[in-house]
Amino acid sequence: MDQQWWKSAVVYQIYPRSFADADGDGVGDLRGIINHLDHVHALGADVVWLSPVYRSPMDDNGYDISDYNDVDPSFGTLADLDELIAGLHARGMKLVMDLVVNHTSDEHAWFTASRDKASDKRDWYIWRPARPGHEPGTPGAEPTNWSSFFGGPAWEFDEASGEYYLHLFSRKQPDLNWENPDVREAVYSMMRWWVERGVDGFRMDVINLISKTYPLTDGAVEPGQQLSFELAKVTDGPRLIEFLEEMNAAVGLREKALFTVGEMVEVDVERARAYTSEKHPRLNMVFTFEHMGLDMQPGFDKFVLKPLHLPDLKKNLASWQEGLAEEGWNSLYWDNHDQPRAVSRFGDDSPRHRVASAKTLATVLHLHRGTPYVYQGEELGMTNAGFTSIDQYRDIEALNYYQGALAAGASEQAVLAGMAFKTRDNGRTPMCWSDAPGAGFTTGTPWIEINANAAEINAASQVDDPSSVFAHYQRLIELRHTNEVVREGRFDLLLPEHERLWVFTRTWGDERLLVIANMSSFVVGVPMGDLPDLEHARLILTNLPGDADDVQTLEPWESRVYAL
Structure with missing residues (x-):
């Protein structure tokens, strides 16, 4: 097996609670996932990352695990999970399990x-x-x-x-106390058990918190606050690399070419390079959060918003491209179960521009160097939920924030506005399969409300439509599978200060691609003098119909990929 097969792979994340409900109890389950594997396969994804299905009291929707070696009855049985693994493998796909061991x-x-x-x-x-x-x-x-x-x-x-x-x-x-070797061996034993069952890798939840800096002491308190949010003492502790290398050896992660991605709070490029270097047996890649904090006021919580400045977003992702170009590997994502919907956050989810902006966001992300992640519904251009009442929320983070913010004197209107834009529940509303009652997700009462626009935005209306968001994702994934320049090519950002255009090239040997994207809801003129010569360029992907030879202006949310 290619030891670095994951470099050409595309990962599809499934949040089981919200993907598909086969038994009508309103909660997604493993049988529902099995019934929809052909959808993920048709998209072209190589890997399914399954958020936790272990036994759990569900205080944090499964990220509070009471038994690592069993499936929670709300999702099904171990036999169902075995069938899911077999179904993926029969389709040439792999399964990555969530590893929650902090x-x-x-x-x-x-x-x-x-x-x-x-x-x-x-x-x-x-x-x-x-x-x-x-x-x-x-x-x-x-x-x-x-x-x-x-x-x-x-x-x-x-x-x-x-x-x-x-x-x-x-x-x-x-x-857990990772300083105790018995804890570590219990974790490694559990991981080996899952690998023997057929699991192909692990997404490691907040893995850089497992090593703390001892002794545990008070931290500085911000003005007006009573408690210290002491990240420096709980992230990237002095034994983290030791623990990761020990895990590799104990489980055989690299030896067995297993997929590993670490969710890492506050990770920067330098540390990510150390964790993902091919010289050391640690991780294949990490999730960075830096670009997810660019629409948040500095020093505030994530629900206190600020307008996103496109040059900041471009430069941040470019810094990761450059920082991990020679050593290490990037993960590429807009959406996941902890983030709001990308088309509502970084695009324009109005009826006029939603489809085009969802496609352009996908184009920009998938043409970067790294392993792309598609979160369920992202391939349909699903939007934020649009919740207006606290009664609609289910996420413990959101509910705690609401209570704390109101107790501190914030206005309910302002709190709900911030939550509506950024809460994790936006990504956790049910997958919309059709315009049927329950959006094809359930025949019962869903555990959280279904998006009000499910009749317009659903899988059934898109899978056979060549102009759909789904079809555009298929083309992007095929482009990655068939073009080495997409997988391995050097990344160069152009026009870094432009406030509406995102332009970059990918170069691999004699092959070169140019990506031009209008990231706004306005017609934008293109400064041709600052771009490579397009005289002999060939348009290989676009998200809007039009004159392929005219690149003087781009329509709102228009994107193009040229082979130079």
């Missing part, structure tokens, strides 16, 4: 045992006594002043043992 559920047997101070698993989690001079369980007695990612203190008092445990996310998601 934390477990507080209902995991490991944590249940850990609550007993006399247990041999006490040290499997991060326990600390109350702050000296404070009564355990009272405000301010927490071991440090840290906040969790979901708001509130990062420490929870456990009356049974009289100490606090660390939870960087929900209080029902206690952090």
Whole structure:
């Protein structure tokens, strides 16, 4: 097997809860995924990344795992998962499982045992006594002043043992103590079990949090705040590389050519290069978050918005292209289960421009160098949900934020406006398969509301339409599969300061591609003098019909790819 097969692959992410419901209970399941594998195969994807289907109390929609070696009954059975793996392999596709091992559920047997101070698993989690001079369980007695990612203190008092445990996310998601070698071996054993079952790799959830910087001490508090969001002490700790290399050796990740991508909070280009270098057995690629913070006010939470400046977005992605050009590898994404819909965020989701902008966003992303990720519904141009009431939300992050922001004096109107644009629930509304009741997702009551525009934006209306968003994704994926310049070519950004055009070239030997994209809802003139000579260029992909020889102006959200 090609040890770097993932360089030419395209990954399709499935959020099982929202993909397809086969039994009518309103929650997506493995049987629903099996029933729709031909859709993913027809798209051209090589890999399915499956968000967690393990046993879970569902405090954080499955990212709080109570049993790593079983499937939650809401999704089906292990036999269903085996059938899914077989169905993918029969189609020449692979399965990547979500690996959530920074934390477990507080209902995991490991944590249940850990609550007993006399247990041999006490040290499997991060326990600390109350702050000296404070009564355990009272405000301010927490071991440090840290906040969790979901708001509130990062420490929870456990009356049974009289100490606090660390939870960087929900209080029902206690952090594992990776300093304990028994914890690490238990994780590696679980990973080997899944590989033996046929899994082809892992997407590693917040994997750069597994190594903390000890001792755990208070952090600086921002003016007007009570808690410290102390990223420096919980990300990229001193043993992270050691742990990743140990995992590789213990599981055989590189030896077996398994797919590995690490979700890494606050990762930068330099560290990503170290983690993804082919010289060392660590990871194939990482997810960067930098471009996802460009529409957020500096120093504020993600729901406090600012207009996106296109040159900032272009330069950020270009910096990753250049930084990982000689060593390392990029992951390419707009959408996932933690992000709002790209066409609503970076494009124009109005009826007039939605289709064109969804196609152009796809063109720009897929013509970068790296492994592209398509999130369910992205290939249809699905939009944000447009929620207007807190009752419509299901995400614990959003619900906690709403309560905290209102308690701090923010106006409900402003809070809901920010949430409507950026909440994770935007990416978690059900996949729209048809214009039937329930959007073809369910015959029952969906666990979260279906998009109001499902009758217009659905798979059935697009899969046989050569002008659809779906068809454009098919062409982009085929282009990657058949053109080495798309996979391996050097990336060069042109017109970096232009506020509406995104222009770049890809070069591999004698082959050269030029990508020109109008990232606005206005007609834009193209400064031909700043572009390569197009006299002998051949147009190989466009998202709008028109005169292939006329590139003096681009229509709103028009994009073109030329072979020079």
